[in-house]
Amino acid sequence: MLRSCAARLRTLGAVRGPPGGRRLPGSEPRPALRSFSSEEVILRDYSVPNPSWNKDLRLLFDQFMKKCEDGSWKRLPSYKRIPAEKIQDFKTHLLDPKLMKEEQMSQTQLFTRSFDDGLGFEYVMFYSDVEKRMVCLFQGGPYLEGPPGFVHGGAIATMIDTTVGMCALMAGGVVVTANLNINYKRPIPLCSAVTINSQLDKVEGRKFFVSCNVQSVDEKTLYSEATSTLIPILQTQKLRQTWDLYLGPPGFRSQTSSIRIHYPSVMTNTEVCKGVMVSAGQGTQLS
Amino acid sequence: MLRSCAARLRTLGAVRGPPGGRRLPGSEPRPALRSFSSEEVILRDYSVPNPSWNKDLRLLFDQFMKKCEDGSWKRLPSYKRIPAEKIQDFKTHLLDPKLMKEEQMSQTQLFTRSFDDGLGFEYVMFYSDVEKRMVCLFQGGPYLEGPPGFVHGGAIATMIDTTVGMCALMAGGVVVTANLNINYKRPIPLCSAVTINSQLDKVEGRKFFVSCNVQSVDEKTLYSEATSTLIPILQTQKLRQTWDLYLGPPGFRSQTSSIRIHYPSVMTNTEVCKGVMVSAGQGTQLS
Numbered sequence: 001m002l003r004s005c006a007a008r009l010r011t012l013g014a015v016r017g018p019p020g021g022r023r024l025p026g027s028e029p030r031p032a033l034r035s036f037s038s039e040e041v042i043l044r045d046y047s048v049p050n051p052s053w054n055k056d057l058r059l060l061f062d063q064f065m066k067k068c069e070d071g072s073w074k075r076l077p078s079y080k081r082i083p084a085e086k087i088q089d090f091k092t093h094l095l096d097p098k099l100m101k102e103e104q105m106s107q108t109q110l111f112t113r114s115f116d117d118g119l120g121f122e123y124v125m126f127y128s129d130v131e132k133r134m135v136c137l138f139q140g141g142p143y144l145e146g147p148p149g150f151v152h153g154g155a156i157a158t159m160i161d162t163t164v165g166m167c168a169l170m171a172g173g174v175v176v177t178a179n180l181n182i183n184y185k186r187p188i189p190l191c192s193a194v195t196i197n198s199q200l201d202k203v204e205g206r207k208f209f210v211s212c213n214v215q216s217v218d219e220k221t222l223y224s225e226a227t228s229t230l231i232p233i234l235q236t237q238k239l240r241q242t243w244d245l246y247l248g249p250p251g252f253r254s255q256t257s258s259i260r261i262h263y264p265s266v267m268t269n270t271e272v273c274k275g276v277m278v279s280a281g282q283g284t285q286l287s
Numbered sequence: 288m289l290r291s292c293a294a295r296l297r298t299l300g301a302v303r304g305p306p307g308g309r310r311l312p313g314s315e316p317r318p319a320l321r322s323f324s325s326e327e328v329i330l331r332d333y334s335v336p337n338p339s340w341n342k343d344l345r346l347l348f349d350q351f352m353k354k355c356e357d358g359s360w361k362r363l364p365s366y367k368r369i370p371a372e373k374i375q376d377f378k379t380h381l382l383d384p385k386l387m388k389e390e391q392m393s394q395t396q397l398f399t400r401s402f403d404d405g406l407g408f409e410y411v412m413f414y415s416d417v418e419k420r421m422v423c424l425f426q427g428g429p430y431l432e433g434p435p436g437f438v439h440g441g442a443i444a445t446m447i448d449t450t451v452g453m454c455a456l457m458a459g460g461v462v463v464t465a466n467l468n469i470n471y472k473r474p475i476p477l478c479s480a481v482t483i484n485s486q487l488d489k490v491e492g493r494k495f496f497v498s499c500n501v502q503s504v505d506e507k508t509l510y511s512e513a514t515s516t517l518i519p520i521l522q523t524q525k526l527r528q529t530w531d532l533y534l535g536p537p538g539f540r541s542q543t544s545s546i547r548i549h550y551p552s553v554m555t556n557t558e559v560c561k562g563v564m565v566s567a568g569q570g571t572q573l574s
Contacts (some may be wrong), residue, residue, distance in 0.1 A: 081432075088335055107406070107429040108477065111439035114407075114430035119394070142394040143401035152398035156449045158441025165440075177440055181468040190395065275472070 019274040028228035045077040047125065052118025053139060056217045057195035060137045064126045076125045080113045093151065112162055113231040119143040123159065127170045132200035138214075139193045150187040155180055156224055159196055160212050164228040167198040168208040175208055193217050206231050312482060332364040332475055334412065339405025343480035343504045351413045363412040364454065367400040399449055406430040410446065414457045417485035421454035425501075426480045437474040440574045443511055444503065446483055451497040452514040454485040459495055463515040469513040480504050493518050 049058055051144040067073040112121045122139040138159050146152030162179055168175045188194055208230040214223040336345055354360040399408045409426040425446050431437030448467055455462045475481055485499040494516055501511040 004405075010418070073509070100420070105436070108432040109430045111431045111433060114400075114432075120401075142392070143396045144398045145395040146398060148395070149392075152445065152448075153467070154441065154445025155398050155454075157444035157448065157467065158439065159407050161439075161441045161444065177471055179468070179470050180440070180444065182462055223345050 004125070021231070022039060035208070043079060044111050045073065045078045045079065047123070050117045052141065054191060054193055057122065057137055057139045060195065061124060061219060064124075064135065068237040072130060073126045073128050076127060078110070078113065078125075080109050090250060109167060112158060113143065115143055121155070121159065125166055127162065127166070129170070132167070132171045134163055134170065134198045136139050136166075136196040136198075137193065138196055140188060140190055142190055148188060148189055152188055153182075153184055156184070156188060158213065160198075160214065160224065160226045161228070163198045164210040164226070165230065165286070166210050167200055167210050168228075168230040171200045172203060172208055172232075173231045177228055177263060178207075178231050179229040180226065181228070182223050182224055186223050188223050190226075195219075201267045224245060290444045291312055294428055297561065309517050316349055330366060332366065333400050334362065334364045334410070337404045339409060339410070339428065341478060341480055344426045346407065347480060347482065347504060348411060351411075351422065351424070355413070359417060360413045360415050363414060365397070365400065365412075367396050380556070399445060402428065408446065409443070412450065412453055416457070419458045420455070421450055423453075423483035423485075426476055427475060429477055432477060434474060436477055437552065438477055440469075440471055443471070443475060447485075447499050447501065447511065447513045448515070450483045450485045450519065451499050451513070454487055454499075455495040455515075455517040456496050458487045459490060459519075461520045464515055465494075465518050466497040466516040467513065468510055468515070471511050472509060473510050475510050481510060481556055482506075491494070 004005040010218070025282055029054060049061055051261065053061070064073060064077065068075055109115060112123070120143050122141060123136050124135045125134055127134050140151035140155055140159075144151050144155040146155070157180065160182060161177060167176065194214050194216060196214050198210050201209045201211050203209070210228045210230060212226040215221065216223070216227075252277065291434055307381055336348055340348070351360060352362065354361055399410070399470055402408065405428050406428040409428060410423050412423045414421050422444060427438035427442055427446075431442040433439050433442070444467065447469060448464060451467070452462065481501050481503060483499060483501050487500050488496045490496070495515060495518070497515045499513040499515065500509060501513075502509055
């Protein structure tokens, strides 16, 4: 499913700093942020500690930040959304306007960042390019409840999906999840910190195989295990322009060696993107 | 994972009418609801149309309500949560108090009902006891966004998980999901209505096998397919008392022929509930 590629791109674009720090082609320099403005909410990096984070999550965060000092690991910032005017064109072209009212379109938020601080998904991801590993430090807030006092299985699936997707994206390119297979072992208490460890196991043809587990901070409790198969998203010129919005202008992108974006040269598979594209045609030469 | 059994029980308890309509053992009669009170929010049945529902969802709702008239199908109401004082005791006994602050415990909300109207999960479930089928009518709001304009794969997993869980629970008893395997076929546009169809395929030993698909309203587009394995939750006396909170006093429960709660006589498996129980012991005779 084409679930979180945009979310990942949103995050990826952020690896080089907040969107306000770069100019998109044709855009004006961004004004200084005003306190409590909606723009501040949109551009705020949510992958840093806030008062809702418990002691375990803060300790883990500090440990991974130390690992980042020599460049072997990288923290991935993330945002609620990109500014509405930047994605308006994308939505106009790719979505049936009957499906979403203007008001709804302007309200969209990345699912995993759609709760107020501490109530929902509190998380930060770290990536090791050498090991092809993505580690997500996660604390599920009280609005993610399934059984009383425990995180809903769907919320766990959401974080696993997001983590394996980011792992494959960082390792290989813009991908979508085709399969997600989760074995639930034990329930996760609300407001506790856990680590979600994902690893790119192999690449076969167009398929990326990523495995994942969810463990307690002390690694003594295994909460869940999962495997996922992901495939590259195939893009029309329009989609490529959209990725550019997330990733910055080509000149900037080429300077960013740690992000390897995979643009398949010819679109051959309409199956994957059928729900996305207005007209796929016979394929679009991208580069 | 022990994800949504409480959520299901919450819903199940509601099949007989809102919690305010019955007295729990030892409880006082509930005062009349005040407008805009927090109690009203808690006790409100969210499985009915609200202004955010689109035309397709309303039409489907009306169609299924017609099917309910002869009793072959049943609509399942659902709530944000049960009153805090009712689950306080449960949480005190089953959760490490260090993990959750008092304030957080009082804030908990069922994940799938934790958004304001129209922003998140809008859904209603209908069950056919004869066919052992659960159909969920679902519309994903703008806060469930993954790729721009489309529902996040984790949000889809959440609704699939909830639907297969409810299907197994209605068919066989209180269960937890052990495995969830999803094939994502096409992305689901935000704010569009889809149907999630689940079916109990077989029961082998303690295992319930449920299959599921997500389709467009006209049944022409297959968005996702899934299978799930669920197993009965094994209960201590404490847990049984908690289910009683959700399901009502035994006398009331015995009059409700369409809800068959499976209480295994002896708890033999500590694996499933290890994360839940404070002390499992050698098993507790329940009845």
